[in-house]
Amino acid sequence: MQIIPVPGNLEISTFDQLAGELVKGGEEKVLFDARHLRWVDPGGIVGLLAAGAYARELQGAPPRLQLVEAGDVATYLARMNFFEAAESIFELDIKPPRRSWSGSDVLLEVTPITTNTDVHAVVDRVQKQAGTILSRTLNYPASAVVQFSVILSEVCQNIIEHAEAPGWVAAQAYNWAKRLGRQVLTISVMDVGKGFRGSLADTHAARFGDRWGDATALEAAFIHGLTRFPDSGRGQGIQQIRKQVRRWDGTISIRSGTARIADVPEWDEAPPLEEHLPAFPGAQIHIVLPAQEGGHA
């Protein structure tokens, strides 16, 4: 059995460790050892689901997931609907705890995205729940709920239009006291589908020749708005998301295959492009929106 240690802090920046462990494996059954998990954010939660789904696909059997049954992490995972989503992916070693977390900073629990209707359900739910978090916790104007819903709609649609595989979305507000000195809203969307390189290969690989790869595919979509569809109205979603995230001084990153591309504001030190990461299928989109200081954005 291959034992994959889940990082103690599971978030988007430690997801690469998880991916790195997966690629080492062969055909044996997989056990995700999350007994030392002490902190996880939406990026980490959907990352764990995606890693489990990928392992399941590789091995043809559900991987096992070990978690500590009691404690804040298990309670938080329950509050975020992790166990409902995990049921169809993992063999769980624990009985899922009851959802007793009363935190009001969860904007969107983990939601599987497989159909158009799922995206509508996400937008509907966010319209109900986002207003208070965005305005009171993050100092965004009332109109931000609409712009935020549009961002969510566009990133979730990418799963259905391009991935040809399941995906998940989650969002929550946090206090980044040490990192940034204020509250942030994080949104994570992941799928285990074709990825940008796979999606764009048929229509764009030839023009790049030998340079074609995960990084060039990401640049093609992220920077140049290229899409596999010939329709001239396509390819606007990511561009518009980037613009809105920039207006809010946020960051957006997209990881696909072995590369990650990002729009990085001044307060973040992440590189705008990373290559040679451990290979992982599909796409992982991560957005961080900081609280607005003083007045509204």
Added chain:
Amino acid sequence: MPEFGIDPVSIDVGHLVRRNVASLYSSLVTRPTGQAVRLAIENVLAEEAGPFSLSIIDLSQVTIIDFSCADEVVAKLLLRYLAEERPKDAFFVFRGLKELHRGPIEVVLKRQSLATVAEMEEGPFQLMGVVSAEEEEVWRFLEERGALAESDLGNVPSAGDANHAMALLVQRRLVFRNPLTGEFRALSSLMQDLA
């Protein structure tokens, strides 16, 4: 417009969305929903409208519109009826627009160099999308008067060629020109006549 037949067609997009997606909210999101709504609009025009129609696309009940839906319901719809091989002669006014609709609609119009007449929820009719300064001036001049004869174009206080600008507005279906009388009509004025 008793001597020339134009059919008014009023389409409530919020109702179409709720019919297509089981939702309490009228969120115009996702491309498949946008495509379904656009096709529903085209079907209404095919079945209910005569050869010439003024279609009033009502977005007042739409809570959110994303870029994918704006591309389908606004840009692609306009492109279809601007094309040489368009199914009918349809003119469009988008009504009930809120400020939150403006961003996605302006983006998709700009992408395709399109423009449309819009009636905001509050405020006067306006042109959205890509128009030249001359087109804007001539359109505004007509909008304030409702109707103009060709000879009136000399009164447009424009530095540019008002005749050329008006010809473009007619070609882009932002202004209606009566084929019998040659009179130019603002679409807002036409709406009031047909109401």
